[in-house]
Amino acid sequence: MAPAVAPVPRMQPPITMSTVPLPDPTLLHSATAPQPPQVSIVVPMFNEAESVSDLVARVGEAMQASGRSFELIAVDDGSRDGTPALLRQLAHTRPWLRPVCLARNYGQSCALQAGFDRVQGSYVVTLDADLQNDPLDIPALLDRLDAEPELDSLSGWRQNRQDKALSRKLPSMLANRLISRTTGLQLHDYGCALKAYRRPIVDRIRLYGELHRFLPLLAHDAGARIAEVPVRHHARAKGKSKYGIDRTFRVVLDLVLVLFFLRYRQRPLHAFGGLGLWLATPGTLILAWLFAQKLAGEAIGGRPLLLAGVMLVLVGMQLVVAGLIGEVMMRIYYEGGGGKQYHLREDPETPDAAR
Numbered sequence: 109m110a111p112a113v114a115p116v117p118r119m120q121p122p123i124t125m126s127t128v129p130l131p132d133p134t135l136l137h138s139a140t141a142p143q144p145p146q147v148s149i150v151v152p153m154f155n156e157a158e159s160v161s162d163l164v165a166r167v168g169e170a171m172q173a174s175g176r177s178f179e180l181i182a183v184d185d186g187s188r189d190g191t192p193a194l195l196r197q198l199a200h201t202r203p204w205l206r207p208v209c210l211a212r213n214y215g216q217s218c219a220l221q222a223g224f225d226r227v228q229g230s231y232v233v234t235l236d237a238d239l240q241n242d243p244l245d246i247p248a249l250l251d252r253l254d255a256e257p258e259l260d261s262l263s264g265w266r267q268n269r270q271d272k273a274l275s276r277k278l279p280s281m282l283a284n285r286l287i288s289r290t291t292g293l294q295l296h297d298y299g300c301a302l303k304a305y306r307r308p309i310v311d312r313i314r315l316y317g318e319l320h321r322f323l324p325l326l327a328h329d330a331g332a333r334i335a336e337v338p339v340r341h342h343a344r345a346k347g348k349s350k351y352g353i354d355r356t357f358r359v360v361l362d363l364v365l366v367l368f369f370l371r372y373r374q375r376p377l378h379a380f381g382g383l384g385l386w387l388a389t390p391g392t393l394i395l396a397w398l399f400a401q402k403l404a405g406e407a408i409g410g411r412p413l414l415l416a417g418v419m420l421v422l423v424g425m426q427l428v429v430a431g432l433i434g435e436v437m438m439r440i441y442y443e444g445g446g447g448k449q450y451h452l453r454e455d456p457e458t459p460d461a462a463r
Contacts (some may be wrong), residue, residue, distance in 0.1 A: 133210070146230055147171065147178040147250060148307075150223030152216050152236035154185040158346040164198050164205060167243045171204075174247035181206045181223045182237075186213030217315040220323075224310050232310045234323070236301035240270070241393065242340040249304040249337060251282075260309050260332035263295055263324050264302035270343040279356045287363060291370070293328050295336055302339050305332070312451060321359060322366050329370055331451045342462055374442075374449060376434030380427045388424025391417045 149167060153160065164180065171178040182205065184192045208222055211430035220234065231253060233246055241264065249262045271277055280299050288294045298321060305327060312330035319326065324334055372379040394417030398408045408414055442449055 122267050125437065143177070144228040145177040145179045147176050147233060148223075148229035148231070149180045149233045149235060149246070150183065150220060150227065150228035151180065151235050151237050151254055152183045152185055152219030152223065152310070152337050153191060154213060154216075154219075155187045155189045155191065156237040157189040157191045159239055160191055160194050161198065162346075163239055163243075164202065164236055166239070167205070167246075168202065170243040170246055174250070176247070176250065177204075179204050179228060181208060181226055183208045183210065183219040185210050185216065185219040215318060217318055217320040220320050221315040224313065226313070227307065227310065231319065232305045232307055234301055234303045234305075238344050239346075240342050240344055241266075241300070242303040244341065245302060245339045246304070246371045249302075252335075252337065253304060256335075258333060259334060259335050260306050261324070261327045261334045262298070262304045263334060264300035264339040264356065265295075265336045266300050266341040267296075267338045269341050283356065285357050286360075287322070287325070290324055290363065293325055293334070295334075297322055297336070298322070298324060300339065317365075318358060318362055321362065325366055325370065331453065346458075359390060374438060376438060377428075377431035380431030380434060384424040384427030384431065386424075387420045387427065391420025391422075391424060395421065423456045 112184050114235065149171070151163065151167075156163075160182070164182070180202075182195050184195060184207065191415050192207065192209045192271075195205070195209075199205040199207055206226070208226060210219060210222060224232070231250055235243065235246070237239055245264070249264075252262060253259060269277055269280075280297075284296060284298050287298055303323060309327050309330055309332045313323070315326075328334055368379065394413055398411070398414055398417065418463050441447065
């Protein structure tokens with residue numbers, strides 16, 4: 109009798125990637141990714157340990173009462189009074205508080221830019237850490253942006269400003285009038301830190317030097333439609349002001365820089381070349397007149413007018429060349445992807461429009 113043969117087990121088909129069902133990546137992402145906040149509040153601070161606890165508490169009260177999700181980006185600008193440690197301690201019990209600590213004191217403009225680089229909300233609000241501006245005004249600004257979609261930015265106006273008249277209010281009033289007259293953007297209070305923006309406007313702005321004082325102008329240059337809103341203002345109760353009357357002179361220099369960029373950023377030849385022609389033209393006429401006198405037999409070698417004519421022509425030519433170099437650099441910057449020459453108006457009916 110032949111031995112029984114064991115049945116050969118049936119081979120299962122190999123498992124391949126095509127037979128294993130994969131989860132929908134969109135559903136996985138939506139289930140795990142946290143929703144971004146609606147509002148990002150950026151507060152630069154420098155040696156504000158006395159005020160930071162009250163600031164965080166009052167911002168939290170104001171925003172939680174509004175019902176909007178938010179984040180508070182507190183940018184410490186190299187403080188030496190324990191502000192960074194206090195911010196980290198407060199953040200342990202407040203998930204909406206995001207401390208950002210800079211390596212050293214870079215200045216308010218850099219601190220604001222560090223906050224702008226990290227915002228996630230659809231609205232961006234700026235605020236000083238000294239609590240002279242009232243966080244309770246923030247929901248009102250956001251409500252108006254919701255109610256008036258044609259507006260892109262709201263700038264606070266401290267109508268009843270609680271500061272010293274001679275050292276703070278008078279220089280500020282003169283600076284506001286000067287900036288409004290020279291730029292054409294009429295605002296009563298450029299220096300108010302309480303401002304609200306739609307996110308696309310903030311994404312278009314880069315701050316350097318001390319240009320935070322001209323944020324409304326930079327936003328306007330980025331296409332923002334701006335309105336001014338009266339806000340509350342309180343006397344400083346804690347800490348020490350970081351500003352003095354000396355900043356008035358820096359504002360004038362920064363205004364010259366801003367005016368140049370607003371008017372001649374994309375046509376530097378018109379600025380340098382125009383001034384160069386204004387100098388070279390009278391210089392050329394002077395030299396032509398002296399040349400005619402030389403042909404008539406008069407001596408012109410020792411005349412100061414000859415030196416003046418030569419200097420005017422040389423300086424004028426140098427300015428024209430500087431304008432040409434600026435044109436080349438401008439084209440390298442834009443064509444190399446350094447920035448956009450224009451921005452499009454966002455339209456809900458055309459969501460694919462580039463910003």
